[in-house]
Amino acid sequence: MFPTPIEKTSRSWQLTYQSLLPLALIMWLLPLIAVAIFSIKPAEDFTQGNYWGVPSSFEMFANYGQVFFNSDMPRYMLNSVLITVPTVIGAVTLSCLAGFALGIYKFKSNIWIFFMFVAGNFVPFQILMVPVRDLTLDMGLYNTKTGLVLFHIAFQTGFCTLFMRNFIRALPYELVEAARVEGIAEWKIFWYVVIPLMKPAIAALSVLIFTFIWNDYFWAVVLTQGPESQPVTAGITSFNAQFRAAYHLMSAGSIVAALPPVLMFFLMQKHFIAGLTLGAVK
Amino acid sequence: MSTVDPTVTSSRKDRGWYKRNEIAVTPWLFLAPAILFFVFYVIWPIYQSIAISFYAWDGLGEARFIGFDNYVELMDDRAFEVSLWNNLKWLLFYLLAIPGGLFIALFLNQTVTGIRIYKSLFFFPFVLSQVVVGLVFSWFYLPNEGLLNGILGLVGLGPVNVLGDPTWATYGIIAAGLWPQTAYCMILYLTGLNAVDPEQIEAGRLDGAKGWKMLWYIIIPQLKPATFIAFVVTIIGALRSFDLISIMTNGGPFGQTRVLSFYMFEKALAEFGFRMGYGAAIAVVLFLIMLVFIAYFLWSMWKEEKGR
Numbered sequence: 001m002f003p004t005p006i007e008k009t010s011r012s013w014q015l016t017y018q019s020l021l022p023l024a025l026i027m028w029l030l031p032l033i034a035v036a037i038f039s040i041k042p043a044e045d046f047t048q049g050n051y052w053g054v055p056s057s058f059e060m061f062a063n064y065g066q067v068f069f070n071s072d073m074p075r076y077m078l079n080s081v082l083i084t085v086p087t088v089i090g091a092v093t094l095s096c097l098a099g100f101a102l103g104i105y106k107f108k109s110n111i112w113i114f115f116m117f118v119a120g121n122f123v124p125f126q127i128l129m130v131p132v133r134d135l136t137l138d139m140g141l142y143n144t145k146t147g148l149v150l151f152h153i154a155f156q157t158g159f160c161t162l163f164m165r166n167f168i169r170a171l172p173y174e175l176v177e178a179a180r181v182e183g184i185a186e187w188k189i190f191w192y193v194v195i196p197l198m199k200p201a202i203a204a205l206s207v208l209i210f211t212f213i214w215n216d217y218f219w220a221v222v223l224t225q226g227p228e229s230q231p232v233t234a235g236i237t238s239f240n241a242q243f244r245a246a247y248h249l250m251s252a253g254s255i256v257a258a259l260p261p262v263l264m265f266f267l268m269q270k271h272f273i274a275g276l277t278l279g280a281v282k
Numbered sequence: 283m284s285t286v287d288p289t290v291t292s293s294r295k296d297r298g299w300y301k302r303n304e305i306a307v308t309p310w311l312f313l314a315p316a317i318l319f320f321v322f323y324v325i326w327p328i329y330q331s332i333a334i335s336f337y338a339w340d341g342l343g344e345a346r347f348i349g350f351d352n353y354v355e356l357m358d359d360r361a362f363e364v365s366l367w368n369n370l371k372w373l374l375f376y377l378l379a380i381p382g383g384l385f386i387a388l389f390l391n392q393t394v395t396g397i398r399i400y401k402s403l404f405f406f407p408f409v410l411s412q413v414v415v416g417l418v419f420s421w422f423y424l425p426n427e428g429l430l431n432g433i434l435g436l437v438g439l440g441p442v443n444v445l446g447d448p449t450w451a452t453y454g455i456i457a458a459g460l461w462p463q464t465a466y467c468m469i470l471y472l473t474g475l476n477a478v479d480p481e482q483i484e485a486g487r488l489d490g491a492k493g494w495k496m497l498w499y500i501i502i503p504q505l506k507p508a509t510f511i512a513f514v515v516t517i518i519g520a521l522r523s524f525d526l527i528s529i530m531t532n533g534g535p536f537g538q539t540r541v542l543s544f545y546m547f548e549k550a551l552a553e554f555g556f557r558m559g560y561g562a563a564i565a566v567v568l569f570l571i572m573l574v575f576i577a578y579f580l581w582s583m584w585k586e587e588k589g590r
Contacts, residue, residue, distance in 0.1 A: 154323030215411030
């Protein structure tokens, strides 16, 4: 193990390390801690200039209550869910199929189709912006959740296929061969042999895509407007316009908006990290 | 034995065309939906964007072909120049996330009690949306209410308005972007460090390598796959930067924090009416910059595929 395990070092360094850890963490999360403190302060603290001192009273329920019951926030959150969940299902399904095709079969254009997905996934969004916005307008899907979902599925398919294909490549190919010898139809091999082995990849990809899509801002701004279809990342800007300079409410709003992916991460940590670091180790 | 020829095993006459060609046809059936979606929403629009960049078009009326006029105009566009320079700054300074992430990973690669919670808490800025990161940092930087100036005040340094200062604003935004990006690189390196061969470390120790030498000659070479991924995601992240700029400064002060992706959006959708052609031309420039990196990434992947 590198660096030298702490148990094997001098007592004084052990103690220093143990006390450095929490200090470093507090430094690292300082901007966030400040926002969390903002979000439980009463409005008077800001007018009286008590910005980063101890709150004069704890208004957690009042502030978060405002966010939940007195703004469009719940609506934006619901929109985000209705955009994110179908996208996850769609992109994971498409990429399971495509990943199976690219991972199992050997045919001439295999690598080129694979590279098309990889390259497309790296492309800057902006080059897609004008045509995709136009396309969505033409289909009558501008400012609808469906329009956003369809695009997200298509774009995420690039990354997901890369992920799935590499995962399937690492599976034991003999299983597929054995099934073929038994005369099992190809689609049944997919469904009964490969899919059960892909469960960890599906879990990892689902949490990753959930986070990516929940956090998307650019496409939300390009393809939607207004509380009837905008997800929370775009909605938070109108929320902030509504509560201009009311830092206690804006902070509470941001924390609420950030919560679902954070929960997802802490609940599904193993899968999340496995997904992110696929390929980081040979 | 292992290569089963479907035409031999299925000599029965009732086998249809599909059965006979199953192995050749199935991959295309499985690929069809993904390819359809991807070509429709990603590949074709790239071509369309390139085409639109040769037109003057407001998004509604008739598009007028103007050849390279949009690109010629870009050459004299001061705002474009600023955006291009800022993109370069982003590329350069965003890469700090890689050594930063390695440093934190080395710091956290221990087995003391509670280290797992520390690792997840260090990582978790990455899970926040860039919008929230942008808001958090713009409040952190606030001249009066912000914690940064509160701390600076404690050590007797005057208040700085990071985001209001044309020279510093871009660096302030990059610093905000580095926060989640460093966390990402950290987790890549933590995974990489886990897989470092302990025998090589022991061998290195026997040869008297320690500290920096050990890190440079034995550890870092073994972290190459993690470094490659960190490099890829950081470059792409740097060139895609849009959310933070839009949230934190909206391109200001005096347009000094614009980057190509933001300027393109402004030209095509926001500021002075809809100049789709001009916006598309900016996007094409950004795409060409990215293409250099995409080509390099694909080339590396291709080499590895062949090596298998």
